[in-house]
Amino acid sequence: MRFIYTLRVFFISFEALVLAGACWIWLAFATEFQRFAASLVLDPEVLKYLGLASLGIAVWIINEC
Numbered sequence: 001m002r003f004i005y006t007l008r009v010f011f012i013s014f015e016a017l018v019l020a021g022a023c024w025i026w027l028a029f030a031t032e033f034q035r036f037a038a039s040l041v042l043d044p045e046v047l048k049y050l051g052l053a054s055l056g057i058a059v060w061i062i063n064e065c
Contacts, residue, residue, distance in 0.1 A: 010016065026033070042050075
């Protein structure tokens with residue numbers, strides 16, 4: 001019974017629904033996302049620090065825990 005509960009929590013959790021929805025949106029609108037990304041003109045200075053943004057947010061979250 002515990003195994004069935006674990007499967008239900010894993011597959012029908014809020015996080016799983018968000019992940020499934022995000023995957024569906026990505027698959028349904030992939031060409032629009034690619035067209036939008038190609039139309040962006042970003043300053044090289046912004047691109048240099050854009051990769052550090054996710055690392056900074058991760059460190060911030062870990063620091064707050």
